Amino acid sequence: MLGIYAIQKFSSLDFPNRLSCILWFSGCNMRCPYCYNKDIVFGKKQIEEDEVIEFLKTRVGLLDGVVFTGGEATLYKDIVPFAKKIKNLGFEIKLDTNGINFEVIKELIDKKLVDYIALDFKAPKNKFYEITKNKNYEKFEKTLDLLINSNIKFEVRTTIHTDLLDEEDVNEIIKVLKYKKYKGIYYLQNFFDVETLDNLPPQKRKLDTSKLINFPIELRNF
Numbered sequence: 001m002l003g004i005y006a007i008q009k010f011s012s013l014d015f016p017n018r019l020s021c022i023l024w025f026s027g028c029n030m031r032c033p034y035c036y037n038k039d040i041v042f043g044k045k046q047i048e049e050d051e052v053i054e055f056l057k058t059r060v061g062l063l064d065g066v067v068f069t070g071g072e073a074t075l076y077k078d079i080v081p082f083a084k085k086i087k088n089l090g091f092e093i094k095l096d097t098n099g100i101n102f103e104v105i106k107e108l109i110d111k112k113l114v115d116y117i118a119l120d121f122k123a124p125k126n127k128f129y130e131i132t133k134n135k136n137y138e139k140f141e142k143t144l145d146l147l148i149n150s151n152i153k154f155e156v157r158t159t160i161h162t163d164l165l166d167e168e169d170v171n172e173i174i175k176v177l178k179y180k181k182y183k184g185i186y187y188l189q190n191f192f193d194v195e196t197l198d199n200l201p202p203q204k205r206k207l208d209t210s211k212l213i214n215f216p217i218e219l220r221n222f
């Protein structure tokens with residue numbers, strides 16, 4: 001079973017250097033207060049897998065890739081055979097994930113069914129549960145190690161709302177990335193002031209990036 005909630009038929013922004021479509025998967029194993037996909041997190045399957053495959057057949061040669069996002073696409077073990085069908089049509093796959101479902105992510109990588117991963121580093125260990133309501137920091141860390149030690153293209157990113165994470169917290173994350181020898185760019189995504197899972201109020205201040213440890217960082221929406 002796959003909980004495909006919605007499909008966005010075209011995007012030039014969500015898969016680096018690729019024209020793609022986006023599949024939104026319902027459900028999530030986290031409850032981040034800043035989540036703006038409430039309907040998807042609490043939603044149910046709306047679209048059949050076959051419908052998506054039929055749509056993709058009409059986009060062969062027009063789109064380069066398919067983005068799996070959500071919610072959390074790796075909640076569904078059937079994502080593996082589904083990804084295979086998509087790869088067989090000639091598309092690349094990008095996965096947006098919070099990294100908790102290590103086994104599913106590993107299977108996708110081992111079977112060469114994913115081409116790019118955007119991994120959310122939600123919070124440093126001491127704040128992980130507070131931010132995500134998920135106790136499995138160790139599983140996230142295992143996924144991070146897996147990606148760092150594999151050849152897969154990936155990025156690490158954190159959403160910033162300064163009521164939740166401050167400069168010290170971000171520096172804790174940077175220390176982990178340095179220690180693990182992460183070589184890519186660390187993306188900091190500024191909170192969008194929209195309706196969220198916890199009806200989070202707007203930030204009172206922006207993150208002071210001058211207080212961050214020296215590291216390759218890119219800011220999004222700041």
Ligand code: SF4
Pocket residue numbers: 028029030031032034035036037041070071072098
């Ligand atoms: S922001 Fe958090 S709760 Fe929302 S989909 Fe992502 S991991 Fe799940």
